[in-house]
Amino acid sequence: xxxxxxxxxxxxxxxxxxxxxxxxxxxxxxxxxxxxxxxxxxxxxxxxxxxxxxxxxxxxxxxxxxxxxxxxxxxxxxxxxxxxxxxxxxxxxxxxxxxxxxxxxxxxxxxxxxxxxxxxxxxxxxxxxxxxxxxxxxxxxxxxxxxxxxxxxxxxxxxxxxxxxxxxxxxxxxxxxxxxxxxxxxxxxxxxxxxxxxxxxxxxxxxxxxxxxxxxxxxxxxxxxxxxx
Numbered sequence: 001x002x003x004x005x006x007x008x009x010x011x012x013x014x015x016x017x018x019x020x021x022x023x024x025x026x027x028x029x030x031x032x033x034x035x036x037x038x039x040x041x042x043x044x045x046x047x048x049x050x051x052x053x054x055x056x057x058x059x060x061x062x063x064x065x066x067x068x069x070x071x072x073x074x075x076x077x078x079x080x081x082x083x084x085x086x087x088x089x090x091x092x093x094x095x096x097x098x099x100x101x102x103x104x105x106x107x108x109x110x111x112x113x114x115x116x117x118x119x120x121x122x123x124x125x126x127x128x129x130x131x132x133x134x135x136x137x138x139x140x141x142x143x144x145x146x147x148x149x150x151x152x153x154x155x156x157x158x159x160x161x162x163x164x165x166x167x168x169x170x171x172x173x174x175x176x177x178x179x180x181x182x183x184x185x186x187x188x189x190x191x192x193x194x195x196x197x198x199x200x201x202x203x204x205x206x207x208x209x210x211x212x213x214x215x216x217x218x219x220x221x222x223x224x225x226x227x228x229x
Contacts (some may be wrong), residue, residue: 051096
């Protein structure tokens, strides 16, 4: 009996050790690439990963963000003419490292996300990431948009059968997973959100292949697995 009881405990400990080793190796690999600096590749996502995994984000990253924002931001408070996700990316990263996205070199990155026409220019991803950006710090929304409208718009973007995609009528694992993340805080209060999430989780389950991957039309990728997790 003692052997039977000890076996699952030992198996779980070995699994925890393997996960910790993968976690540390990934972080060490990222750290060896150099300090993060403003910009999508090697920038916000790296800073976000470091911050959420307990690693230190160097002060030089924030300095580079201030310089980037000073250079790129327009009179409407937007860092890109068509991609609201650029503002969103910086908001999420800055929140993760404990910085105020409403005062980046005196610029308010939230203020630029004030128009649904602009937010929808990149499709459902823009709506998803706008909601994630405001919710990551429970920030007050500017006049012109509200959380209910963002939630309803995400629901309107569902493809036939459930799930989400940036284009076409077949659910994409990355976009579906992002939508679930954005909608999750509203699952309790919105029955239609709960239904959409439950359907989407089942769709993701059906997507998974025998290797554990969640292949999309672009093939299998670690990004899809990460978004599903």
